[in-house]
Amino acid sequence: MLRHELILNPRLLALLAGAGHGDIIVVADSGLPIPSTVEVVDLSLSRAVPSFLQVLDAVQQTLAIDRALMATETCDQPLWPELDVHLHGIAVDEMSHEQFKCRLSSARTILRSGECTPYANVGWVAGVTF
Numbered sequence: 654m655l656r657h658e659l660i661l662n663p664r665l666l667a668l669l670a671g672a673g674h675g676d677i678i679v680v681a682d683s684g685l686p687i688p689s690t691v692e693v694v695d696l697s698l699s700r701a702v703p704s705f706l707q708v709l710d711a712v713q714q715t716l717a718i719d720r721a722l723m724a725t726e727t728c729d730q731p732l733w734p735e736l737d738v739h740l741h742g743i744a745v746d747e748m749s750h751e752q753f754k755c756r757l758s759s760a761r762t763i764l765r766s767g768e769c770t771p772y773a774n775v776g777w778v779a780g781v782t783f
Contacts, residue, residue, distance in 0.1 A: 660711050665694050668762050669715050672779040676761040678716060680709045682773040683765060688758045697767040705768035706735055709775060712764065718743060719780030724750035727772040736775070 660666050672678060681687070682705055683697050696703055721740055725747045727733065748756075750772060757763065760776065 660715055662694065662696065665696070665712075665764065666715075668692075668694065669712065672716060672761060674719070674779055674781050676779040677722065677756070677759060677776045678712060678779065679722075679757065679760045679763040679774060679776045680705060680712055681763050681765050682768040682770060684769070684771075685757075685763070685765070685774050686754065687763050687765070690758060691760050692762045693765055694762055695765045697765050699767055700769050702767040705766045705770065705773040706732065706739070708764055708766040709736075709739055712777060713739060716777055717780040717782045719778045720744040720746060722746050722748070722753065722756060722776030722778065724748060724753040724772050724774065726750045727774070730770055730772050732770050732773055736773075740775075 669678065687693050696708060721743050723745055727736065753774065756776065
């Protein structure tokens, strides 16, 4: 069961509230290379704080989601069973990690977590509430 996480970060709230249909909000691990042209909200504090799944959950509870973008390599990682729960009922566009990294330049923002698990990255494609 998903827990509702209240977002306190004012910049993150503004970005999520301003996301339009089709905008991509990426929740990333601490090692994902980020294009210099994309805004980063660095939420990382220390190793695994906050975790990828904590950030993912908080954003998922706030943003209207149309679909998810994800690298196929993510399915082979230890966090996959928990991530799979978050993706239940959401269409997922899977691609290689290299293709995923190429899509980053079109993201509205990238949210860096403290996660240190490889391939812990998901792009939420914003939907609409109507």
